[in-house]
Amino acid sequence: MTPPVDIVRIQYIGVIASLCFLLFVFHLMRSKHLRIEYSLLWLFFGVAFLFFSVSRTAMDSLSAMIGIAYSPSALLLILLMAHLLILIQFSVVISSLSDKNRDLAQSLALLELRVRELERRDSGRDAHT
């Protein structure tokens, strides 16, 4: 016979973990380790987890609404979606960074060539005077 499971306990843990997560994100934003625009998705899903930890009925009714018989799998679905979205955001940011990086490298190289040519022209003029 399996011991009875205290289902309220996991709710407490969920609430505490979600709060810790939100606080951690907030701390990163305050200390400028995380730019506000990249924290929005994290905050959004942090709040969603907090909400579903507090209210068991919300989880159940959401599951019923989208046709999931076993409500914890709805939670997994949300978790998966959160990660997918955030990873796509990362790919977008990386692409934009690498484009800007390319632009910068090119501009730097072209400027360097101009400086070199100006210096050469300059030293040529010095030699004549």
Place this chain on the structure above:
Amino acid sequence: MRRPLAIVPAFNEQDAVQSVLADLACNAPAVDVLVVNDGSTDATAMRAREAGATVVTLPVNLGIGGAVQTGFRYALDHGYAVALQFDGDGQHCAAEIAKLVAPIEAGTADAVIGSRFLGTDGYKSTPARRAGIRLFEAVNRLLIHQRITDNTSGFRAYNGRAIGLLAREYPHDYPEPEAVILMGRNGLRIAEVPVSMRERAGGASSIRGVRAAYYMVKVLIALFVTVTRAARKERS
């Protein structure tokens, strides 16, 4: 009329770059040369400078697309009306530059591609490579309604309009087939002239095995994405 600019991308080509520059100086004396040193770790820049070329050195390796685009930006800044792409590994023949530039100066094309497959001297290649090239030809016909037999050729000439477009937007790795679609979608007229290319002095093509499969998939996806983009508005 100003001289054309030959853009020579070079990544670790210290053994080839001087003979490429000698070929250009001897067989295309009326062309300015810009070597784009793509973050080489060897003496490429020094050797090129010794040979009298203007050298622009990228601080990091950007790959062929980023290197060639640096040349387009230089051409745009300096008001060149004609630019050429000429490989730094000795594959292309400077004597054929005049053929590439002719349609541009005659005003019959905005971009000219030196094709290995239009001529009669039969470029030797593996069956897989030939199949890939034929596939690209079909894709080009489908997407931009122009017949391009050699869209992987890096021996090309461009007029000012094409330079303006490509200086602003040029694909990253394996850029040649994508650039064709990009130009086609932006209403540029692309012509081809037959050229012959030398066998590589050392080493095989960088595109083999798993990389060849990656190349095909990447390029095909890129082509279809490029074609769905709206043409860029021209700034004048």
